[in-house]
Amino acid sequence: EIVLTQSPATLSLSPGERATLSCRASQSVSSYLAWYQQKPGQTPRLLIYDASNRATGVPARFSGSGSGTDFTLTISSLEPEDFAVYYCQQCSNWPLTFGGGTKVEIK
């Protein structure tokens, strides 16, 4: 099973700041990595697929990068609605796995 480790667990930032979230895989997942956003009481929302492709309707301030074992989700300038939990997911190997999540909170 591929283990995805997300860091940091919590990121405390102010609106307008840049957020950089990390996801590291225990073995290569090529570019088969996705990022999701989940707000309290809401369902997850797909943000990024195949490491760097924005899903439909996702604002350009969200970007993904990386390949192999190291991936990054960057939010260029945090909007109030971006404070949420973010999960990475690998779709390279069965079983599919999610990371433990990074909570982006208001500082």
Added chain:
Amino acid sequence: EVQLLESGGGLVQPGESLRLSCAASGFTFSTYAVDWVRQAPGKGLEWVSSISGSGRSTYYADSVKGRFTTSRDNSRNTLYLQMKNLRGEDTALYYCAKGRTSLSTPFDSWGQGTLVTVSS
């Protein structure tokens, strides 16, 4: 608009069974893989199972293999999850999720979830 509506959750005792359903609309159901993903209270996401559009291929997390069975009825646009020998650690909100394209692809649509509570 894609819609996924789960049902069938509830409170059961350890060792009992439950069947979840997910009614899909707004897309050609038979051409997409669909999955179950669960989230224990206050915890992260855990993938549970996947089934191909035809229903011929299925995959499971180790934690549920042998106890859970996913199936689909493409004539009814409905996904199922039969859960047997339920344990306390199966307590979670169960989401059905549509694959973006085929099997083993990210999930671009999610239902609102149905809550399963396993407790004596």
